[in-house]
Amino acid sequence: VSTQSTGREEREMELENKQLRQQVQQLTSKLGEMNRQTAGFLWKRRPVLIGSDWRQRWFELSGTELRHRRSEADPKVRRCVDVRGCVVSPPEASKNGRFYVLRVTHPEAGEVYQISSESLITARHWKRMLDHAAGSGPRGKVGVPPKKETKKFDPFLYRAAKRMHRDSVPSLLSSESSSQNYRGMINLMILVIIAMNLRLIIRDFLQYGQRVVEDTTGSNNSSRLMCFGCVLSFVAPAVCVHGVERLVARGILARQAGNLIHAVSTSYILIAPTYVTLATQAPPVDGGGLLLVACIFWLKMVSYAHANSDLFLQWHAEGLHKKNDSASASASPSDGEDSESDTEHPDQPGVTVQVRYPENLTLKDFTCFIAFPTLCYQLDFPRSSDCRYGWLAKRVMELVVVCGMMVFLTNRFLSPIIMQSAQPIENMELWSLIEVWLKLSIPMLGFWLLMFYGLFHLWMNILAELFYFGDRRFYLDWWNATRLEDYWKRWNLPVHNWLVRHVYMPSLRAGMPPDLAALAVFVVSAIFHEFLVSVPCHTFKLWAFLGILFQMPLVFLTRWLDKTLEGSQLGNTIFWFTFCFFGQPICAILYYYDFVKTHAY
Numbered sequence: 001v002s003t004q005s006t007g008r009e010e011r012e013m014e015l016e017n018k019q020l021r022q023q024v025q026q027l028t029s030k031l032g033e034m035n036r037q038t039a040g041f042l043w044k045r046r047p048v049l050i051g052s053d054w055r056q057r058w059f060e061l062s063g064t065e066l067r068h069r070r071s072e073a074d075p076k077v078r079r080c081v082d083v084r085g086c087v088v089s090p091p092e093a094s095k096n097g098r099f100y101v102l103r104v105t106h107p108e109a110g111e112v113y114q115i116s117s118e119s120l121i122t123a124r125h126w127k128r129m130l131d132h133a134a135g136s137g138p139r140g141k142v143g144v145p146p147k148k149e150t151k152k153f154d155p156f157l158y159r160a161a162k163r164m165h166r167d168s169v170p171s172l173l174s175s176e177s178s179s180q181n182y183r184g185m186i187n188l189m190i191l192v193i194i195a196m197n198l199r200l201i202i203r204d205f206l207q208y209g210q211r212v213v214e215d216t217t218g219s220n221n222s223s224r225l226m227c228f229g230c231v232l233s234f235v236a237p238a239v240c241v242h243g244v245e246r247l248v249a250r251g252i253l254a255r256q257a258g259n260l261i262h263a264v265s266t267s268y269i270l271i272a273p274t275y276v277t278l279a280t281q282a283p284p285v286d287g288g289g290l291l292l293v294a295c296i297f298w299l300k301m302v303s304y305a306h307a308n309s310d311l312f313l314q315w316h317a318e319g320l321h322k323k324n325d326s327a328s329a330s331a332s333p334s335d336g337e338d339s340e341s342d343t344e345h346p347d348q349p350g351v352t353v354q355v356r357y358p359e360n361l362t363l364k365d366f367t368c369f370i371a372f373p374t375l376c377y378q379l380d381f382p383r384s385s386d387c388r389y390g391w392l393a394k395r396v397m398e399l400v401v402v403c404g405m406m407v408f409l410t411n412r413f414l415s416p417i418i419m420q421s422a423q424p425i426e427n428m429e430l431w432s433l434i435e436v437w438l439k440l441s442i443p444m445l446g447f448w449l450l451m452f453y454g455l456f457h458l459w460m461n462i463l464a465e466l467f468y469f470g471d472r473r474f475y476l477d478w479w480n481a482t483r484l485e486d487y488w489k490r491w492n493l494p495v496h497n498w499l500v501r502h503v504y505m506p507s508l509r510a511g512m513p514p515d516l517a518a519l520a521v522f523v524v525s526a527i528f529h530e531f532l533v534s535v536p537c538h539t540f541k542l543w544a545f546l547g548i549l550f551q552m553p554l555v556f557l558t559r560w561l562d563k564t565l566e567g568s569q570l571g572n573t574i575f576w577f578t579f580c581f582f583g584q585p586i587c588a589i590l591y592y593y594d595f596v597k598t599h600a601y
Helices: 002-035 120-134 183-208 221-232 235-249 255-279 284-326 363-371 389-419 422-426 430-466 484-490 493-509 514-537 543-549 551-564 570-599
Strands: 038-047 052-062 065-069 079-082 100-106 110-117 340-344 352-356
Touching (some): 100 120, 110 120, 183 389, 235 284, 284 514, 389 570, 422 570, 484 493, 493 514
Antiparallel strands (some): 038 052, 065 079, 340 352
């Protein structure tokens, strides 16, 4: 009996072991299928007219199929490839050091994909997954793309009565078309613009020779030294602002007294350069550069003081609340959740770095904020992991070329044309003035676009790369704005963010309606525009101020047009005409006339 029971138990154990082995095999196969599935954003190489272009796309690897879409929400698969039998190259750093490139190559079809990632860890992960998927089938039987079988010619297949029109489809150039790509037209327009401007430059040189623009600004070395010394003096109010915040955080100085000292110290940043510019009769270029630096410094100091004042009030209020509830010791700097910032460590993903008030009030934190290409202070900033020196050298060379082009446009076209505008205004010659305005509009537009590209794209990216600043959104696609308010929100994000945080939101908290708060933002912007133009030109006519305020009716007009004529580009046309072809040339002519009349040139 014991022998029979032992044999039965052994058979039951063998059966259980067999079932367990089958379950393990099933789980292993499922785990393998899960391991072969991965998705995420990668950069895909696309050849263009000159060089290559990298576009971010959403890639999915499911089993042995690699497919990509334009975005994660895009329902259409742009390309699907079977990677069995393919060879995946190890991650290689690109020439600019930004990407780690993977090349997926089939032995018969050649290179199938060239993808890359900004993270070496991500590139290695995709390399491992692609290698696993590429070895899942026999090599040579599958290809990318699969070859079509050759079919015999069927004389009845291609008939004269074949249906050629099947669907109701709009023309490709109409606004109703869903698949519009004007990349080739953009390349053509670039070549046409280059050819047209080259012809104008050659004709101008043959007609006038080497032009030497007469200096009517009274430039001298003493005024430049005074402007440079005034910039150096900004260190004193900066140290004062930082020191006051530390004293307030320690309880040595009252918050109200600190705000009063902030008002005095920040006022010096605007009053001193104004006095230097007017007293030394500094030329417009030198005075404008000094006042631009002063405004940037003033905006940074106001943001630093305002943000830390807000953090102090939160920290102080939460400390008092905890003291009353728990009857414990007074609140320490570590109390409070709203006065801290949690960010990921740039070199160690997943590791959180906490910066709390008042632990942020250090000299290193303050100097970093001054150096960063931003006007809004916060407890912590997104940081990049390294500095790409090759990429940085290219941006510096581009900036030198752009500055040279701006100087060329100024000396060759802008200055001679603007100098021709004084006499038509004096003699009230309307048609001559219109001719000068039209001649000035195109060079002025080119100068303004070069200024935008050099300042917001090149210079700010250079600063961001040097100081490891991660957020590079200095502008958005303002050129597509169909509302004038969208343009002001997109073209200069550092100033827009400052106005929203330190003017618009405080106005809303004060009980203003949104439209009135937006008007307050426009008034502040108009004051600074007038300040940056009138003081260097030593004339006060309020042309820039009125020009900015005149855009308020256009804001409501373009908003109404965008709502009424949905999908229309009329608002974008109004923006380009009023701002670039009408506003800037007219302001330049008026300010030059006032400058010449004031200085009796």
